[in-house]
Amino acid sequence: MTDPTQDLLPEGLEDRLPQSAAAATRIERAMLQAMGAHGYDRVRPPLIEFEQSMSRRMDGVMTRHMFRFTDPASLRTLALRSDMTVQVGRIAATGLCDAPRPLRLCYAGQVARIRGDTLEPRRENLQVGAELIGRDTVEAAGEIVELAIAAVEAAGATGISVDFTLPDLVDTLADGPFPLDGEARKRVRRELDTKDAGGLVEAGGADYLALIHATGEFSSAAEKLSALDTSGVLETRIEGLRRIAKRLNGRARLTLDPSERHGFEYQSWFGFTLYAENVRGELGRGGTYCIGGSDEPATGFSLYPEELVEAMKASEKLGAKLFLPLGHDCPAADALRAEGWRTVAALDESDDAATLGCTHVLDGGAAKAL
Amino acid sequence: MTDPTQDLLPEGLEDRLPQSAAAATRIERAMLQAMGAHGYDRVRPPLIEFEQSMSRRMDGVMTRHMFRFTDPASLRTLALRSDMTVQVGRIAATGLCDAPRPLRLCYAGQVARIRGDTLEPRRENLQVGAELIGRDTVEAAGEIVELAIAAVEAAGATGISVDFTLPDLVDTLADGPFPLDGEARKRVRRELDTKDAGGLVEAGGADYLALIHATGEFSSAAEKLSALDTSGVLETRIEGLRRIAKRLNGRARLTLDPSERHGFEYQSWFGFTLYAENVRGELGRGGTYCIGGSDEPATGFSLYPEELVEAMKASEKLGAKLFLPLGHDCPAADALRAEGWRTVAALDESDDAATLGCTHVLDGGAAKAL
Structure with missing residues (x-):
C-alpha cells in the first residue's frame, strides 16, 4: 500500500x-x-x-x-x-x-x-x-x-464598495500643521491603525484625534476631514477624492478611512x-x-x-455536453461544436452518455436531450 | 548612475x-x-x-x-x-x-x-x-x-505534420522474435537513435537493421515495418497506426519513425x-x-x-484604439466598447490621439478615423 x-x-x-x-x-x-x-x-x-x-x-x-x-x-x-x-x-x-x-x-x-x-x-x-x-x-x-x-x-x-484612503496623510499633516518628529510619527501611525484615542494622545498625537472619527460613509467623512484641515494642507487631496467620488456617481458604495x-x-x-x-x-x-x-x-x-x-x-x-455515439456523423459534430456544443465521443461500446455527464446525444445529425 | x-x-x-x-x-x-x-x-x-x-x-x-x-x-x-x-x-x-x-x-x-x-x-x-x-x-x-x-x-x-513512433518497439521485438538481453537492448536502442547501421550490427542488432529504413512517409514506412515483422508481433501496433492515419485522412502530412x-x-x-x-x-x-x-x-x-x-x-x-477626448460622451464610449472598440481616454490636454496609438477618435458619439 x-x-x-x-x-x-x-x-x-x-x-x-x-x-x-x-x-x-x-x-x-x-x-x-x-x-x-x-x-x-x-x-x-x-x-x-x-x-x-x-x-x-x-x-x-x-x-x-x-x-x-x-x-x-x-x-x-x-x-x-x-x-x-x-x-x-x-x-x-x-x-x-x-x-x-x-x-x-x-x-x-x-x-x-x-x-x-x-x-x-x-x-x-x-x-x-x-x-x-x-x-x-x-x-x-x-x-x-x-x-x-x-x-x-x-x-x-x-x-461593490470602495474604501478610499490618503496614504501620505500623516506625513502631510506632520510636515505641516501638526508637527511630529520621526519617532512620534511612527507611534501616531501605529495608534491610528488601531484607532486607539487614548494611545494616540499618549503618543503625542492629540491633534490627530479627529482623524479617528473622519471615517465611514464618504461624503460625511470627507466633511469631517475637511473640518479638521484648518490649514488647508489637505485641500487638494480632499477635493481630488470628491472629484473621484462624483465620477463614480452611484456605481459603488463609497467610504473613507483616511488614515488606513x-x-x-x-x-x-x-x-x-x-x-x-x-x-x-x-x-x-x-x-x-x-x-x-x-x-x-x-x-x-x-x-x-x-x-x-x-x-x-x-x-x-x-457547458452542456453532447454525446457522440460510435460511428457518429463527424461533420454534424463539427457543426454543433461550432455552435458552442461541447462533444464527448464514445471510444468503445462501454461508454455511456449519462455516466459521462452528457445531457444530449447526437441523433440524426442533431442534438437530442437524453 | x-x-x-x-x-x-x-x-x-x-x-x-x-x-x-x-x-x-x-x-x-x-x-x-x-x-x-x-x-x-x-x-x-x-x-x-x-x-x-x-x-x-x-x-x-x-x-x-x-x-x-x-x-x-x-x-x-x-x-x-x-x-x-x-x-x-x-x-x-x-x-x-x-x-x-x-x-x-x-x-x-x-x-x-x-x-x-x-x-x-x-x-x-x-x-x-x-x-x-x-x-x-x-x-x-x-x-x-x-x-x-x-x-x-x-x-x-x-x-501540420505528424510523426508517429512506437515507443516500446525495441522491447516488443527483443522480448519476441529478435531477442536481446538488457545490456544489448540499451546498446541497440542507442545505435537506432543515431541510425548507425554499422554500430547496430556491432551492438548485436543485425535483426534490427531494417528499422533504420522503415522511416519517412507513413504508408511506405508502415509497409517496410510490416515486411520486417514476419513473426506478427507488431501486427496490432501497425494496424493501430494505420487506423489512426486513415482517421486523419489528409488533415496532416504523416510520417513514421518507429524507433524514435x-x-x-x-x-x-x-x-x-x-x-x-x-x-x-x-x-x-x-x-x-x-x-x-x-x-x-x-x-x-x-x-x-x-x-x-x-x-x-x-x-x-x-485591436484598433479609439481616442476619447476630455469631457467625452461616456455612454457613447460604453456603447463602442460593447461593440469591440478599445478606448483610450484623455487624462489631460497633453494627451494626443496619434501619439497614444489611436487610429480613431470619438466625435459626435461615433468613431471617426484620424
Whole structure:
C-alpha cells in the first residue's frame, strides 16, 4: 500500500478542479477583457527573476516573502514572483521605457509567497491588474478606480464598495500643521491603525484625534476631514477624492478611512480598497505610487479574485455536453461544436452518455436531450 | 548612475511585451477552446508541489531539472513545476479518482526548468495539453492526435505534420522474435537513435537493421515495418497506426519513425510529434502511457507554443484604439466598447490621439478615423 499523504499538496496550495478552474478562467478573462477594452495592453513577465531586481523595486521586507533559490546558470539568487506590479514597473522602465506616456498595461498570472497567514492561508494567488504609467493625477486615479470596478463587475461581482484612503496623510499633516518628529510619527501611525484615542494622545498625537472619527460613509467623512484641515494642507487631496467620488456617481458604495495604511505603504496621495457583496475579504486595492527604481509616477490596481472564484464556482456553468455515439456523423459534430456544443465521443461500446455527464446525444445529425 | 545590468532578466527568461503577450494569450485560449469543445474540462494545478510527489510520478532524472527549495512550513523540499502532465495525472489519481472514466482533462500554464539547452535555451515555457485518462486504445490515440491537430490549427498553425513512433518497439521485438538481453537492448536502442547501421550490427542488432529504413512517409514506412515483422508481433501496433492515419485522412502530412525514442521514454505503444509550417522545432508531442503512481492507462499530448508565438507575434492584431477626448460622451464610449472598440481616454490636454496609438477618435458619439 502506498502512503496516501505523499499525494497531499503543501499547506496553502491547491488544485483547481473543473468547476473552480472554469470560474477562475472566466473571471480572469472577463477582467482582462475589461482592461483591454479601456486601452490597457497585456504584458506577460516571467515567473522568476533575479531577487535583487525584484527587491530593489519593492520594500526589503517583501523579498523575505518570496520563494528564493540559487540559479545554477548565474550563481545569483532568483525569486519566484510574489507580486506582478513590480514586474510591470520594471517593464515600463526597461523594455517599454520609450513607449509614449501615459502607458496603459495590464496583467494576469499566478504569484506565490513563502508563507500564508491566518487571514489568508493561500500561498499561491491569481493576481490580475492594470497600471497607468506616467500619471498619478486625480484623472488617472478616477480612471483606475472606475476600471477596477468595471473589471470586477465584468467578472460577475455585485454590490461593490470602495474604501478610499490618503496614504501620505500623516506625513502631510506632520510636515505641516501638526508637527511630529520621526519617532512620534511612527507611534501616531501605529495608534491610528488601531484607532486607539487614548494611545494616540499618549503618543503625542492629540491633534490627530479627529482623524479617528473622519471615517465611514464618504461624503460625511470627507466633511469631517475637511473640518479638521484648518490649514488647508489637505485641500487638494480632499477635493481630488470628491472629484473621484462624483465620477463614480452611484456605481459603488463609497467610504473613507483616511488614515488606513495597511497595504498602502508604497502609495502616495491616493489609495483604495475594493469589496464586493458575498465575497469574503477584500477583492483588490490600488492607488497612486512611484515606480521603484525609476521614480516615474503611476496609478494602478491589483485584484486577487480567489474569494470571488470561491463564491461563484458552485454555480459555474461548464457547458452542456453532447454525446457522440460510435460511428457518429463527424461533420454534424463539427457543426454543433461550432455552435458552442461541447462533444464527448464514445471510444468503445462501454461508454455511456449519462455516466459521462452528457445531457444530449447526437441523433440524426442533431442534438437530442437524453 | 544605476547599474543597467540589474534590470536584466536571468538567462532563458523573458518578458512578453504587448504583441507577444497578445499572441500567447490568443493561442492559449484557442487551444483551450478547442479542447473544451471536445469535452475536456480544464484543471488548474498549483505552481509548486512537494518534490517527492512530483518525482514519484516522473523519472528521477527529470526532478533534477526542477527548481527546488525548502518549504519553511513543512521543512520538506518543494519544486516549481516543470511539467503539468504529472500534475494532471496526480489530480486524476486523487481529487478526481472517483470521476467516471474515460476522464477528459485539459490544462494550460507556465512551467519552468532549472537549465535550458542549446536547442531550447528557454527556461520558462507555456505548456498546454489534454489527457484522456482511463484509455490507451487505438480510438483514444486517434482522438488525441486529432484533437492535438485541431488545437494547433485553432491557434493558427498551418501545414501540420505528424510523426508517429512506437515507443516500446525495441522491447516488443527483443522480448519476441529478435531477442536481446538488457545490456544489448540499451546498446541497440542507442545505435537506432543515431541510425548507425554499422554500430547496430556491432551492438548485436543485425535483426534490427531494417528499422533504420522503415522511416519517412507513413504508408511506405508502415509497409517496410510490416515486411520486417514476419513473426506478427507488431501486427496490432501497425494496424493501430494505420487506423489512426486513415482517421486523419489528409488533415496532416504523416510520417513514421518507429524507433524514435527521444522524449517518449514514458510512453507505451504509441507516440507522436507535431510540427507546423514556419514554426521552428516541434510544436508538441503525445502518446499512450501509464499514470505514474496509479498505473492507470492514459493518452494525451503536450503543446509548447513558444515558437508558434514567435512566428505569429509580429502580425498579431491588438485591436484598433479609439481616442476619447476630455469631457467625452461616456455612454457613447460604453456603447463602442460593447461593440469591440478599445478606448483610450484623455487624462489631460497633453494627451494626443496619434501619439497614444489611436487610429480613431470619438466625435459626435461615433468613431471617426484620424
